[in-house]
Amino acid sequence: MKNDGGQLYTIEGVAAGLIMLLTAFLVVGATTVYTPGDTHINDMQMEQFGNDLLLTMDTPAVCCAENSPTCSGINCDEKSNLQKAIENTYGNGSAIFDQEFMRLGAVKGNRLQYNASVYYRLAATSEIHSYLLNKSPKLFTRDNAVKVSKFVKVDNTLNTMVNGDTKKQEVLVEVILWLD
Amino acid sequence: MARLNEEAQWIVLMGFMVSFSLIFLGIVINQSVLVGQTTAEGVLEFPKSDIKDIRSQVLSMTSTSPTEIDGDPVIERLRNDLSSLSLSEKNAVTSFEIKCWSGDPSCAQKFIRVHYYNGVTNFTETVITS
Numbered sequence: 001m002k003n004d005g006g007q008l009y010t011i012e013g014v015a016a017g018l019i020m021l022l023t024a025f026l027v028v029g030a031t032t033v034y035t036p037g038d039t040h041i042n043d044m045q046m047e048q049f050g051n052d053l054l055l056t057m058d059t060p061a062v063c064c065a066e067n068s069p070t071c072s073g074i075n076c077d078e079k080s081n082l083q084k085a086i087e088n089t090y091g092n093g094s095a096i097f098d099q100e101f102m103r104l105g106a107v108k109g110n111r112l113q114y115n116a117s118v119y120y121r122l123a124a125t126s127e128i129h130s131y132l133l134n135k136s137p138k139l140f141t142r143d144n145a146v147k148v149s150k151f152v153k154v155d156n157t158l159n160t161m162v163n164g165d166t167k168k169q170e171v172l173v174e175v176i177l178w179l180d
Numbered sequence: 181m182a183r184l185n186e187e188a189q190w191i192v193l194m195g196f197m198v199s200f201s202l203i204f205l206g207i208v209i210n211q212s213v214l215v216g217q218t219t220a221e222g223v224l225e226f227p228k229s230d231i232k233d234i235r236s237q238v239l240s241m242t243s244t245s246p247t248e249i250d251g252d253p254v255i256e257r258l259r260n261d262l263s264s265l266s267l268s269e270k271n272a273v274t275s276f277e278i279k280c281w282s283g284d285p286s287c288a289q290k291f292i293r294v295h296y297y298n299g300v301t302n303f304t305e306t307v308i309t310s
Contacts, residue, residue: 005184011192018199025206040220051229119269121261128268148229149269151237151262168254170237170261172269 039144050148050177053104058082058152082152085133086118086171089160094134101134101175111179113138119172120164131162133173138180145178230270231296231303237262238276238294239307249278249287272298281308 060078079087085097097116105112113136121128150173159166241258249255255278266274275295280287289309296303 008184008186008189008192011189011196015192015195015199018196018203022199022202022206025203029206029210040217040224044220044223047224047229055229055232119265121264123257123260126260126264128264149233151233151265153237153240153258167257170258170265172265174269 043144043146046144046146046177046179047148049108050146050175051150053101054082054148054150054173054175056104057085057100058150080152082150082173083154086152086154086173087156087158087160088162089158091160093162098134105177108179112136112177113141113180114175114177115139116173116175118162119174120161120169123165123167129163130174141178141180143179145176147174147176149174225300227270227272227296227298227301230266230272230298231301234262234266234274234276234296235294235305238278238292241276242278242290242292242309249280249290270298272296 058080060080081096081100085093085100087093101114101116102112105114115135116133117130118133119128119130151170152173153168154161154171155168156164156166157168164171237258241255259276262276263274266272273296277291277293279291281289281291292307292309294303294305294307
């Protein structure tokens, strides 16, 4: 006959082991190490927000079909705010950009900060150059910053842009944005 | 050694079951964190907005120039800007062609092909305007 004494001690030992494992598991799980690589979720939301923002800015306010009798809005050749900001026809391009960007970004409270540049190509040398369109007063960041960009068709035949060829062209607006 | 008390063994057994189920639930919670991260990574990696942007730029190009097909100086200028800027700023190869749809002498109907490739995502679209 086998000696079946000490069964309860064995069970107790195993149970104690499990409890210790569980405690260790809970302790490790309760503290999340938030490395820069783990900010994807916030970055993804911020990037989506920024792209939507630029897309909204590059959409003309009201666009009517030509000679539409029912429409009292603006014609289809009306330019978007982003085009107006870059074409800088009245010399207030960066002001337009800041006003529109902060108006649309107001859903984030006053926390939204940005730094926007325009990249353009010079046809003669085929070089890419850039200039600063506008930026927030506070250029430091606590949260991760993300980069969003948008191609914009601009008409610089009147040579009102800050820089660039005096032609119709595509430029790239690149905005780095973050929450203060 | 004292004689072992064999009563209440089932309580210990219940204790086992509770521990096991807690560990199992812990594993499930850990997995959920991982799922959220990989989903966000997937969204970040796929150049959704880049593709939408290129697409909208090319498809709206047919209203910028009177002749509006490949070879037109305005279209060529926009093409070079678009491909140089996306290559240098977005590390993506972008190209497009706009042609008159055959059998349409007035060229009102156009054949447009958009291509985007950033080394991971390869996107090609063909559109025939109505």
